[in-house]
Amino acid sequence: MELRHLRYFEAVARHSHVTRAAAELHIAQPALSKQISQLEQELGLPLFDRVGRNVRLTEAGEALLPHARAVMSQVEAARAEIAERIGLRKGRVSIGAPPTVGSQLLPRLLAKFNQHYSGIELRLHEAGVQTLLELLETGLTDVAVVTLPVEDSHLTVAPLFNEEMIVVVWSSHPFAQQETVRFSDLADQPWVLSPNNYELREATLHACEQAGFKPRVVLAGGETETLLRFVAAGLGIALVPRLAVQGQHDLVPLRVVDQNLCRALGLVWRGDRVASPAARALREFVVREFCHAT
Numbered sequence: 071m072e073l074r075h076l077r078y079f080e081a082v083a084r085h086s087h088v089t090r091a092a093a094e095l096h097i098a099q100p101a102l103s104k105q106i107s108q109l110e111q112e113l114g115l116p117l118f119d120r121v122g123r124n125v126r127l128t129e130a131g132e133a134l135l136p137h138a139r140a141v142m143s144q145v146e147a148a149r150a151e152i153a154e155r156i157g158l159r160k161g162r163v164s165i166g167a168p169p170t171v172g173s174q175l176l177p178r179l180l181a182k183f184n185q186h187y188s189g190i191e192l193r194l195h196e197a198g199v200q201t202l203l204e205l206l207e208t209g210l211t212d213v214a215v216v217t218l219p220v221e222d223s224h225l226t227v228a229p230l231f232n233e234e235m236i237v238v239v240w241s242s243h244p245f246a247q248q249e250t251v252r253f254s255d256l257a258d259q260p261w262v263l264s265p266n267n268y269e270l271r272e273a274t275l276h277a278c279e280q281a282g283f284k285p286r287v288v289l290a291g292g293e294t295e296t297l298l299r300f301v302a303a304g305l306g307i308a309l310v311p312r313l314a315v316q317g318q319h320d321l322v323p324l325r326v327v328d329q330n331l332c333r334a335l336g337l338v339w340r341g342d343r344v345a346s347p348a349a350r351a352l353r354e355f356v357v358r359e360f361c362h363a364t
Contacts, residue, residue: 073145075109076138078102079117083135085208086124094208146344161348164193165356166202166214168269169293170314171335183355190348196293198268206340212349213356217269218334226341228353230360234312235273235331237324240304251324253331257283260306262297263290269333270294274309277329 081091082102092099110117117131127135167176172194180192195202195211203220205211220227237256239245256278263285264271271290278285288306289297294314301308302320311333315323337356339345345353 071109071112073141075105075112076141078105079109079131079134080138080142082106082118082125083127083131083138086126088125094210143344146346150344150347158187158347158351159189161187161190161346161351162193163190163213163346163348163352164195164211165352166195166197166205166211166216168198168202168215168217169196169295170311171215172196173295174313174316179356179359182359183352186355187348187351190351192352198265198270200267203338206338209340209343212345213337213339213353215335215356216338218336220336220338224340224342225338227336227338228357229334229336230357232332232334235277235309235326235333236312236315237307237309237326238298238301238315238318238321239307239324240302241320241322242304243307243322245324246322248324250327252328253277253281253326254283254328256307257281259286260288261285262292262300262306262308263287264294264297265291270310273331273333277309277326277331280329 078091078095081095082088085091085094088103088106089099092102095102106117113130113134115130116128117134118125119128165176165180176194180194184190184192193211195205195214197205199216199220202211202214202216203222203225206214206225215230218227218229237251237253245251261274261278263274274285289300292300294310297308298310298314298318298321300306302318309331312323315321337353339349339353
C-alpha cells in the first residue's frame with residue numbers, strides 16, 4: 071500500500087465521484103480508477119460500490135477511510151515541520167474573496183504580504199460566498215473572506231470587519247441629489263442584481279421583501295463592477311457594499327435609513343485539515359492587518 075493509493079482513495083471517498091476526484095488530483099479518470107483497483111486487489115476487498123454516476127464506500131472502505139486520513143494528516147504535518155525550517159522562502163497559498171474585497175482591499179494587503187514573503191506564490195479566486203465555501207471544501211483555496219455567519223462546524227472563523235450596504239443610482243437619477251433614501255421608496259425603481267448564489271443578490275431580495283415589494287429586475291447577472299457600470303449607464307439601481315463604490319465618481323451612493331443594512335466579513339479556513347506554512351502565514355497576516363486597522 072503506497073501513500074498515493076491512500077491519497078487517491080480519500081479524494082474519491084470525499085467526492086463520491088471518480089471524475090471529480092480525478093480533476094482535483096490532476097490525473098486522468100482511467101488512471102485514477104486503475105489505482106483504486108490496485109488498492110482493492112492488494113486489500114482483497116472492494117472499497118466502493120457504484121450508484122449511478124457516483125460511488126459510495128463499502129463497509130471495508132468506511133473502515134479504511136479514517137486510517138487513510140490519519141496517515142495523510144501525519145504526512146502533511148511532517149512536511150509542514152520541514153517547510154517551516156526553511157523560513158518560508160518558498161510556498162504557494164490561495165485566497166478567495168468576493169469581487170469587491172478582491173479589487174478594493176486585497177491589492178494593498180497582498181502587496182504588503184509579498185514584501186514579507188517574496189518567495190510565496192499567491193493565487194486569488196474571486197467568487198460568491200457559496201462558490202468560495204465549495205473551493206474551501208475541495209481544497210482549491212486555503213483561506214477565504216466571506217460574509218458571516220457561516221454554518222459549517224469544520225470552518226474556523228476570524229471576524230474582520232462590518233460594512234454598510236448602500237443603494238447606488240446614476241448621476242442624473244431623480245434621487246441623485248439626496249444623501250439618504252428609504253428602501254420603501256424604491257418599489258417602482260428598475261433593479262440590476264447579482265447572479266444566483268451571490269449573497270448580494272439574496273441581501274437585495276430580502277431588503278425588498280422587508281420593504282413590502284418585489285423588485286422590478288431589468289438585468290440579472292454579472293460581477294459587482296459590471297453591475298455598477300450598468301447603474302452608471304442608467305439601466306437600473308443596485309444594493310452594494312459601500313466598499314464597491316470607493317473611487318467611483320459617476321455613481322451616487324445613498325444611505326438607507328429605514329433598514330439596518332450591513333454585512334459582516336470574516337476570514338475562514340478548514341480547521342480540520344493541516345494547513346501549509348504559507349497558508350498559516352497568510353491567514354495570520356490578514357487577521358493581524360485588519361486588527362491593526364480597526
